[in-house]
Amino acid sequence: MISDLLERYHPDIFWWDSNNPYEEFAEKCNSLIVNSSSTIIQNNRISTLPAYQGDFETPEQAMDENTEYENMELCMTLNGSWGYNQFDTGWKEPEFILWCLLRANKLGGNLLLNVGPRADGTIPEQCQIILEKVGQWVNENSDGIYGTRKSPFRFNLPYGPTTWRKKNGSQHLFYHIFYWDGSGELWLPGIMNATNEVELSFPSSPQLSFKIEAIDGVGLHLTGLPQKQFSDKMCTMLDIKFKSEPRLIEGTREINNILQLDALGAQIGNVRIDDFETKPCINWYEGRRLTYKIHIKHNDTYKISTLLAGYSSGTITFNFGNEITLTGNNQATPGGHTGFEWQNMGSIYLKQGEYELNITSKQVDSWLKVRAFKIEHE
Numbered sequence: 001m002i003s004d005l006l007e008r009y010h011p012d013i014f015w016w017d018s019n020n021p022y023e024e025f026a027e028k029c030n031s032l033i034v035n036s037s038s039t040i041i042q043n044n045r046i047s048t049l050p051a052y053q054g055d056f057e058t059p060e061q062a063m064d065e066n067t068e069y070e071n072m073e074l075c076m077t078l079n080g081s082w083g084y085n086q087f088d089t090g091w092k093e094p095e096f097i098l099w100c101l102l103r104a105n106k107l108g109g110n111l112l113l114n115v116g117p118r119a120d121g122t123i124p125e126q127c128q129i130i131l132e133k134v135g136q137w138v139n140e141n142s143d144g145i146y147g148t149r150k151s152p153f154r155f156n157l158p159y160g161p162t163t164w165r166k167k168n169g170s171q172h173l174f175y176h177i178f179y180w181d182g183s184g185e186l187w188l189p190g191i192m193n194a195t196n197e198v199e200l201s202f203p204s205s206p207q208l209s210f211k212i213e214a215i216d217g218v219g220l221h222l223t224g225l226p227q228k229q230f231s232d233k234m235c236t237m238l239d240i241k242f243k244s245e246p247r248l249i250e251g252t253r254e255i256n257n258i259l260q261l262d263a264l265g266a267q268i269g270n271v272r273i274d275d276f277e278t279k280p281c282i283n284w285y286e287g288r289r290l291t292y293k294i295h296i297k298h299n300d301t302y303k304i305s306t307l308l309a310g311y312s313s314g315t316i317t318f319n320f321g322n323e324i325t326l327t328g329n330n331q332a333t334p335g336g337h338t339g340f341e342w343q344n345m346g347s348i349y350l351k352q353g354e355y356e357l358n359i360t361s362k363q364v365d366s367w368l369k370v371r372a373f374k375i376e377h378e
Contacts, residue, residue: 002029002033003032006032006036006037010037011040012041013040013041013042013043014033014041014042014043014046015042015043015045016029016042016045016054017045018045018046018047019045020046020048021047021048021049022047023047023049023051026046026047026049029046030042030046030052041054041056042054042055043056043057043058043073044056044057044058045058055071056070056071056073056109057070057071057073058072058073058074058075058112059072059075060075060076061075061076061270062074062269062271062272063103063104063107063269064270065103065107065267065268065291066269066291069107069109071108072104072107072108072109072110073104073109073110073111074100074103074104074109074110074111075112075114076092076097076100076111076113077092077113077114077116078091078092078097078113078114078115078116078126078127078130078131079091079092079116079126081116082114082116083116084116084117084118084119084124089126091130092130093130093274093276094129094133094134094234095234095235095276096273096274096276097113097130098137098235099160099161099178099235099273101134101138101145102144102145102161102163102176102235103161105145105148105151105161105163106150106151106153106156106161106162106164107150107151108149115127115131133234137234137235140204140232141174141203141204141235141237143165143167143172143174143203143239144163144165144174144176144239147165147167148163148164148165148174149164149165149166150164151163151164152164152173152246152248153173153190153248153250154250154267154293155250155265155267155291155292155293156264156265156266156267157188157190157265158187158252158260158262158264158265159177159178159179159180159262159264159265160175160176160177160178160179160235160264161176162174162175162176170241170242170243171241171242171245171246172239172241173240173242173246174237174238174239174240175188175237175238175240176235176237177235177237177238178235178264178280179262179264179279179280180228180229181279182227182229183227184223184224184226184227185221185222185223185225186221186222186225186238187218187219187221187222187255188219188220188221188222188240189218189219189250189251189252189253190219190249190250190251190253191220191240191246191247191248192219192247192248192249193214193220193242193244193246193247194214195213195214195220196243197243197244197247198212198220198241198243199240199241199243200212200220200222200238200239200241201238201241202230202236202237202239203237204230204232204236204237205230209224210223210224210225211223217253217297218253218254218255219253251292251293251294251354252265252292252293252294253294253297254295254296254297257376257377258374258376259294259296259374259375259376260372260373260374261292261357261372261375262371262372263280263281263370263372264280265292266282266291266292267290267291267292267293268282268289268290268291271283271284271285271288271290274369275369279371280371281309281340281370281371282369282370282371283367283369284361284367284368284369285361285367286361286362286363286367287360288360289358289359289360290358290359290370292357293354293355293356293357294354294355294357295353295355296350296351296352296354297352298377299349299351299352300349300350300377300378301347301349301350301377302347302348302349302350302375302376302378303344303346303347303376303377303378304318304326304345304346304347304348304373304374304375305342305343305345305373305374305376306328306330306370306372306373307340307342307370307371307372307373308330308333308341308343308368308369308370308371309333309335309336309337309338309339309340309341309368309369310330310332310333310336310337310363310366310367310368310369311332311336311337311365311366312332312364312365312366313330313331313332313363313364314329314361314362314363314364315330315361315362316328316330316345316359316360316361317359317360317362318357318359319358319359319360320350320355320357321355324348324350326345326346326347327346328343328344328345328346329345330343330345330361330368331343337369340371342374359373
């Protein structure tokens, strides 16, 4: 069959879906491909053996942003089923699909999005609604999608991921903003260029005027922005064009004496973002890690708080590395997963410097929703 496919159709990609543990089978299949053409790309599912991992990885339904993928394609469904299932009504939100696409692009990968057609070939109506909404956004913001490469920012900015591309000789960082807080300002931590070295624009609102300042040690600060949501409510894209070489030192900084770590800014693995219609949150299950890069400006004792909602009590552990950890207790909130409130996790002494903060949770029962963490001087 493999030889027949190669001879008849001359494919560019062989996408295996096997848990084969036998080396003889893997070797024979791989030899057929390699001997047919040196340009055929294979995914990593020809075998479970480490010697046959192909040309690109294929994480399924979720990807770990803490993993350094050389080449990657995220495989996802629109609900929970790979084929048509009339009883599966757990449809993913269009915003979530777009968020996953942008994160895959940020890591230099692709999104393989599964649509389960009916037996007659028709696409379920809910699939059409999701695809049309995401497709319209992609069509209107294509510069931040097509032709992009791995972003120089491993971590996300506060309200979403960044994608990267070169266009007409210039370098562009596209910031995808899934939450607009109505403050009229926007921080771009880690972009250390002077204001005359960058050109910023919102492609969906090209005539919009605002003020740009370069804040020493923090990054760029935009003020004079609308205090209401942009017309593209799904996600607002900011195009940051560098007139000279980018100067980037990523990580969250202290702003107004507070380090605010929002859900959308976390580097995550198999974790789902929810509540796009309000302030997005993380649906956080035990054993799943959240990671942030932070910069501590002064040696001091810091209080840590979490904006959360949940049905049960548990613990949240903050690991700053070098055996510097804090474990705080969270309590059930009135209203369960709808009753968000700030809860104090405790205090810890931190020295000036850069940290890769890993946060884990252990709950008595169920799971937490988390909108943000806050680190402030005690």
